[in-house]
Amino acid sequence: MMSCFKHTEPTEDELAAFHRDGFIAYPDAMKDDYREALIEEVLSPNPIAHFLSISDKERADLDTPTRYFVRPWDDRGPLSDALIDEPLITSLLEATVGPDYHFCHSSMNLAMRGAEAGRFHQDHHHWNHDNPINLAERERYYIQVLYYPNGFTQGDRSLIVVPGSHRVSPTKDTAERLLTGELDDEAGRKLEAIHLELSPGSFVYLNARMYHGFDPKPIDSPQPFRIFLIDIFKEAGPPHRYTQEIPQSWRDKASPERLKLYDREPYTETCWIDG
Numbered sequence: 186m187m188s189c190f191k192h193t194e195p196t197e198d199e200l201a202a203f204h205r206d207g208f209i210a211y212p213d214a215m216k217d218d219y220r221e222a223l224i225e226e227v228l229s230p231n232p233i234a235h236f237l238s239i240s241d242k243e244r245a246d247l248d249t250p251t252r253y254f255v256r257p258w259d260d261r262g263p264l265s266d267a268l269i270d271e272p273l274i275t276s277l278l279e280a281t282v283g284p285d286y287h288f289c290h291s292s293m294n295l296a297m298r299g300a301e302a303g304r305f306h307q308d309h310h311h312w313n314h315d316n317p318i319n320l321a322e323r324e325r326y327y328i329q330v331l332y333y334p335n336g337f338t339q340g341d342r343s344l345i346v347v348p349g350s351h352r353v354s355p356t357k358d359t360a361e362r363l364l365t366g367e368l369d370d371e372a373g374r375k376l377e378a379i380h381l382e383l384s385p386g387s388f389v390y391l392n393a394r395m396y397h398g399f400d401p402k403p404i405d406s407p408q409p410f411r412i413f414l415i416d417i418f419k420e421a422g423p424p425h426r427y428t429q430e431i432p433q434s435w436r437d438k439a440s441p442e443r444l445k446l447y448d449r450e451p452y453t454e455t456c457w458i459d460g
């Protein structure tokens with residue numbers, strides 16, 4: 186098995202950026218041969234190959250013609266599976282969350298030309314959920330690792346980040362007030378939106394309390410589609426909203442270390458009610 190990344194450990198500067206900004210961007214992190222093989226693997230399952238093979242006119246009849254989205258993303262080949270406990274990812278999780286974390290879920294997403302923008306949001310479900318039993322979970326880490334095997338340019342389905350916004354306690358209208366200056370004191374800095382540009386093989390390691398969004402994909406984008414893979418990890422504790430059931434086939438091939446990542450309860454409708 187080829188290794189995925191050019192580096193195996195985060196630097197002190199990168200870890201400082203994570204705590205200061207709420208994310209670390211890793212441009213061009215994947216080895217070239219790995220990146221190319223990963224893209225081929227990710228696009229090869231039949232439903233995805235079919236989605237890409239039909240005409241724009243045929244795709245227009247689908248419910249989501251500009252987007253292909255799978256969650257949980259269970260049909261992962263060996264190259265994408267390897268990302269889950271690659272040395273750099275394990276080192277990042279241990280250096281930020283600590284030793285007690287679990288795999289939560291994963292998803293894959295293709296954005297086609299014409300895909301719409303995504304408004305600012307944060308993904309830490311224990312902040313957006315009303316059930317008081319989750320208040321104790323709010324300060325626990327929920328980490329999103331966002332992979333962009335074929336990259337993106339600014340303004341073309343680019344990820345928009347608001348560095349420092351992980352320090353703001355989200356309320357229902359925080360997203361609307363984020364850039365008005367009202368929340369700068371709470372964040373301890375001026376909150377500004379940055380439209381990233383990341384070359385193929387990049388990833389972003391993100392504290393899911395940080396607000397982010399994305400630009401639309403122009404109808405005349407030179408890139409036919411942007412590939413977006415997400416692995417999510419959670420600090421040990423109750424399930425998050427999307428904490429997935431682990432397929433038996435994943436367990437069957439898992440190392441003892443990997444099995445520890447899977448040793449948590451999946452989300453169910455009642456999992457937050459009984460405590």
Ligand SMILES: [Fe+2]
Nearest residue numbers: 306307308397
């Ligand atoms: Fe998000």
